Amino acid sequence: MTQTLPIDDALPALLEALRSRGMAVLQAPPGAGKTTRVPLAMMESGLIRGRILMLEPRRLAARAAAERMAETLGEAVGGRVGFRIRGEAKVSRETVIEVVTEGILTRMLQTDPGLEGIGAIIFDEFHERSLNADLGLALALEVRGALREDLVLVVMSATLDAAPVAALMGDAPLVTSAGRAFPVETRWLPRPLEARARFDQAVAALVVQAVEECPEGGVLVFLPGEGEIRRVEGLLRGLKGCDIRPLFGAMEFTAQRAALAPAAAGQRKVVLATSIAETSLTLPDIRVVVDGGRARRARFDAPSGMARLVTERVTRAEAEQRRGRAGRVAEGVCYRLWSKGEEGGLQPFPPPEIAAGDLTGLALELAVWGSDALPFLTPPHPGVLGEARALLTALQALDGAGRITDHGRALSALPLHPRLGHMLLRAGGGEDAALLAALLAERDPMRDAPADLALRMAALRDPARIEREGHALHRPTVERIRAEARRLARAVPARPLGLTLGQMAALAYPDRVGLRRKGDAPRWVLSGGKGAALPAGQPLSGARLLVATDLDGDLREATIRQAIQISEAELRAVHGAQIGWRDVCEWSRRDGRVQARRQECFGALVLDDRAWTDAPPEALARAALDGLRQIGLNWSPAALRLRKRADLCRADGADLPDLSDAALLSGEALLPYLTGKRSEGDLRGLDLLEPLRSLLGWEGTQLLDRLAPSHFETPLGRRVPIDYEGETPGIEVRLQELFGVTVHPTVGPKRLPLRITLLSPGGKPVQVTADLPGFWTNSYADVRRDMRGRYPRHPWPEDPREADPTTRAKPRGT
Template sequence: MPRAGWICPVQCALAARRWLSDKQGMNTDLPIHDALAPLITALQNRGRAVLQAPPGAGKTTVVPLAMLGAGLTEGRILMLEPRRLAARAAAERMAETLGQKAGETVGYRVRGEAKVSKATRIEVVTEGILTRMIQSDPELSGIGAVVFDEFHERSLNADLGLALCLEIAGALRDDLLLLAMSATLDAAPVAALMGDVPIITSEGRSFPVEVRHLDRPLDKKARLEPALANLVIRAVSETEGGVLVFLPGEGEIRRVEALLKGRVPAGCHIRPLFGAMDFAAQRAAIQPATDGRKVVLATSIAETSLTIQDVRVVVDAGRARRARFDPGSGMARLVTERVTKAEATQRMGRAGRVAEGLCYRLWTKGEEGGLSLYPPAEIEAADLAGLALELAVWGATPTDLPFLTQPNPGAYAEAVALLHMLGAVDTAGRVTDHGKTLAKLPLHPRLAHMLALAGPQAAELAALLADRDPLPFSTPVDLSLRLEALRDPKGFAERRPFAANRGTVERIRAEAKRLRGQAGPNAPQKTPAELAALAYPDRIGLRRKGDQPRFVLSGGKGAVLDDHDLLANARLIVVTDTDGNPREAKIRQAVQISESEIRGLFADQIGWRDICAWSKRDRRVVARRQEMFGAITLDDRIWKDAPSESVAWAMLDGVRDLGITLSDAARRFVARVELIRAAGQDLPDMTPDALMDGIGDWLLPHLTGVKTAEDWKRFDLLPALRGMLDWNQMQALDRAAPAHFTTPLGRHIPIDYSGESPEISLRLQEMFGQTTHPMVGRTPLRVTLLSPAGRPVQTTMDIPGFWASSYADVRKDMRGRYPRHPWPEDPTQADPTLRAKPRGT
């Protein structure tokens, strides 16, 4: 069914084309123009669409103008771009098309800068700004259409923005137009998410690009930068026109730039291009070279959105840098990974925008098969704290909204736990007033929390921690050095052997000035360490004992410093940046903090706990009273009067560590029980596994006074094992498997039931006069007869038979060895004895 207020889409499309052709500077021969009619039709009929158009088709700068010219909406057209540079460039190009300046019909808003007016009809914004607009005005008053450009990049803000817009359009604004545009995207799932909307495809127009691979793989030990620099030199020597080189980050760009200087031909200009550069430097990389040729060293910022003029050659390092968040460590880190096939295709396409091109790849053709198809969506790998806060403000959980990809439940739970720790949500996950304040600040919730509590004094540190490190990678981790570089750049350079990045310093100072205007009211003065602790209460580190500077963090994780760092001997620090290693993170930024500062900030979270635990290292129960802040111990004392029950419980862990060793008596008792259990009697299971599994039930009452491995070594388990049987069970056991055999002398000889047959061992002379064989029920005992020296001389299960047969030979042998002991000819008539004959007899 046509939407309310329907007008003929063909007329709309024709009106749009006429309007565009009238505009100064508009190239109406771009491939995207062929897709405008079906696109306008889809938006007019359905209000939503997905547009696929390859790089260079013109979608970014043509589609919003076409929508405006077609009169699809009376409201403003909002277009989202993933990067500030792309947002500015797109707005300025559209304004130029209209013969205007940015801020008139077409404007833009990015962090820290806005060029809009009352006359603005198309507004290009970075993605996070849409979320702010929605949270402050859920109906998006005055907005007629939202266009998600470069949606294939699947940024977290784009996913959230689309989910919120779909909910708004479904519940509040059925007139809100929604368009997702992409260059490389599996469009079907997006179209289904948006309500099975039409997919419009622009075939685009690109020139052939010849791809040249390496002949053989790089040596695994080879560094990326020298290999890439050599490939760039080769590309420059073999080609003409501008060269676009893709690298993972600023560090690699700077190192390749240094390697290329002096090696490229005269008139070849090297232009770095990355997101943190100032806009003027970015413009220099984008604009065509006025003389000679240029080599642009760029991050993935140049894959899409931007048109870098006069590029004929692409050199691809085959690496991409992505943010990865580990919910187990609660830390995010940047990792460098192989590009995906989609990214490699995007990069290659940059060489064929205006003429036939060449693409040099720093990998072999055979290695290409191992590349993944698409990069992961940011929602799958990023820190979700900001997303969790936005959803809490919206009053929803991830499953309540139409996300193309649902966030990982573990990572999302970690994000909610962080917000609860910061006081942004309550125990039920509902946003608090403090959380609403944090959501209005353009910062990560940690830094917003710090700014909200400390006021303008925290703006400088917030801007610093939100940006990249202004100091070189190898400098000490002390955060105070960074603050010194911000406050006195000139003096810092004179006093220190390392220099700060001027562009980064200026950008941080400008951002700090902006944040001061958004900060909360003034608060009592705090040190940088106290401010950092407000943002990172879970990363307050206590140095472990030992020579190496290892720290346990208040959140329970571990972190390590370089041995020679200035903070290596600090007792307490606040860690503000790590490499994110989940096993033991390496500290990249930190500041020393005093215990009194911690107590002043977190007095209500510091408390005593009593610990009674088994120490494997000391092999004993250790009882201590500890004053804790999270997982770190501020004070540690011996717990002299620890209850005996606590000690016994701790000793159970010691038993599990040391294992159960049975004495001979205990082993014989267990063997009796297991023998009768096997015969069907209802007795406790005393197999080794069963004893260990139930140790808390049968052993705990008997462990009083046992504290060490030595105590346990001397401990007799027999009473505890006997305690597992009640009186009736003991009677049944004694009847079925008696513990002892009573000798003719009246002595009790323990019966061993652990072998194939019950067995006893005793002196041969003690059995004199025994004319029947000892029995357990109907089972004969295996009897081992011993010499006076305690050595076995005969094992028999027929005492009468032994007396009648083998005894004579034993007597003959033993009389000579033990003449003082009786060896009667007829042992059945002799008296049992354990005594020797008196000397001289």
């Protein structure tokens, strides 16, 4: 090790921590050299008994790290330093340091929890918080506590808040390395980018500015994905003295290595990269970073089972990682496509995959392990984990009690999502199933083609013919898929069952079988209950049934990106056990009536629909009640008056039932009165008076009549209805009819005085009072004086309290 790196000063403290505690968390900023220095230092220290495993989040990073360490030792890869990634391994009996991708550790632990022959595990770039890294650390900590106290664990990170990780590891020592090797100047935009500005053009312009202002060294440009990389590449084509090199995960390894190689003499290298270049990889000669400020992340919605890619602003941690790339070989400059004022709005860290990703694979691994009680840095959300287990149960990987099945164990051994592993095993392996599994696990090799999955399978079998037919193919992706299919075919003993592509897709995606909706638009309802659509004019637009194997993740109505047609007979052949009849009696809002149907269903799909002619009356009544809940109750004046009386008494503490709309519609009191009522017209004609009386019962009715009678009986025996609509119950009665009444009438448990509107003999209001005795004493004389002149033939005694009530006028001549 001739070149001095910042990490070198921290290595003694790290080794001492491992010697005393066997575990440590190493925090070192980008460019410190931790990926290559730490494993070699651990090997040379003599502390580790057995091999040293180092986990890397990406295949390119794993291979590159192994090559750099082997070069440092002056050896070829496969000697003391080797690597193992999916589909390729370079290790030997002499290998001491083995660099692996993160999922490989999980397989090793599940196969051999004692990790025989392994002395140490290094979790590199842990700040990326991949699901496999979180699971691997949790499993390793459990193994160390129960089986392998001598197992050395090191967690390395560039930007992670390391204290929680150290606490998770039993307050393991925290070792911090010095800053990056060279200072980096940061340059922001003078003002925020205009909303209407095109991102690709803005990045390209900033790259041109960086090349002009910084004449030395290579330029590393961070972009969210391949699409943006290709567009910026086109805008920068012909940039004088610059060699434009894309770098993203789906590229062939030879093309990736070209991006990592030094620039040709007289040329400046401009690398257009995704987040793959944030960590681990060494890019020689980079002096300038141009950060577009965006990152692409997967967001998973557990209820729908759909994932979608979203483009978001980078976090401060990611921006710092990217900035550090400019200071690895000399002083550098970082250009940011945002203003300094916008920096405060950035989130501190990206969300861990365990909090935002698909947990189906994790749920399967936990079932194989036999325990959920693992020390996770971020525990998985119980609801999302529950959805994952529901899918695994549907895939027969878990039994009804949530225990792993033999089929589930077989799925866990395959390097595939459980959906695709289930498809491969249930189809009996074979070339077609392996090819389809590899295709669905990889990026689309025909992204601009129609959505038909059969077209892609044909392209994998005969790429030249498909290209002759005018379709564009991404050949490197095609070759990756074919190579992976060969590996999968070798992993599963072939006993093909002759299933069609549609049937195999339906095995993998039982929740994404789509039945075309009525109408001209190409729209489907999926068996999982969500909606999906195709752009008009696609070959699959007329398909009655299809399986959507790739969707854009829109939760309202997803756009289908890949699908395959399936017939009903094919669906029944693979999912017949899940297809069954159900009786449906429900209110149809569209038709405004009760619908009683017998339906043959697969999930949310209705494959056959018939009239249910002998539906039981109770089911019909319950559907009608649902209709009432939607259209609302129609109150007659009499029913409304009864409810008002009950409300008054209940408000004053009387023990009477709640007669509100909500109470009536939430219970079953109305069911006996809905027999035979099937339409909206029937329901709007429902008289609520009888149901209310039934709900009150005999005792309640008696109590109500006593406390809040419907009528007030005058001294002449006439029944005057009491109005309970206003704030205070009231009556209207002719003044003379109350002669002789000396006690004011009341209602309710608290004896609330009635509001009495006293009427003249002609029926006009004369006075409103809630104190009739007081009226006789104080106001009657003035009313009498006025009324005698207007109605001389009617009696107006001086003392109404002693007079007889009457509604008659005096006989003529008296």
